[in-house]
Amino acid sequence: MTTPRLRSRSVRKKFVKGRKFITKQKKPSKTICGLCGAVLQGVPVRGRYEMSKLSKIKRRPSRIFGGVLCASCTQRLLIEKTRFKKGVLKKEDIPVSHLKFLKI
Numbered sequence: 001m002t003t004p005r006l007r008s009r010s011v012r013k014k015f016v017k018g019r020k021f022i023t024k025q026k027k028p029s030k031t032i033c034g035l036c037g038a039v040l041q042g043v044p045v046r047g048r049y050e051m052s053k054l055s056k057i058k059r060r061p062s063r064i065f066g067g068v069l070c071a072s073c074t075q076r077l078l079i080e081k082t083r084f085k086k087g088v089l090k091k092e093d094i095p096v097s098h099l100k101f102l103k104i
Ligand SMILES: [Zn+2]
Pocket: 033, 034, 035, 036, 037, 038, 069, 070, 071, 072, 073
């Protein structure tokens, strides 16, 4: 059997002449929304090295929660935040998963 570090499915093995082999990392996964899990638009699917070569505006949308939450979740959060500030909503009415983004 192969060595334990090569048993992972995330590592692809490519055998070359003789006994040498090249390991290749799996394709990077798409960025998903922190609340609903939808695939984020405007965020390129690249590795860490290629991402560092891009300019900051090409890495994620330049709005609030860009690259973290999808547009509809951001809109919902901002509505909740303003309603909380106006006193319409109470802290108990806001879902617990939303609180870490609102910083209330
Ligand atoms: Zn979402």
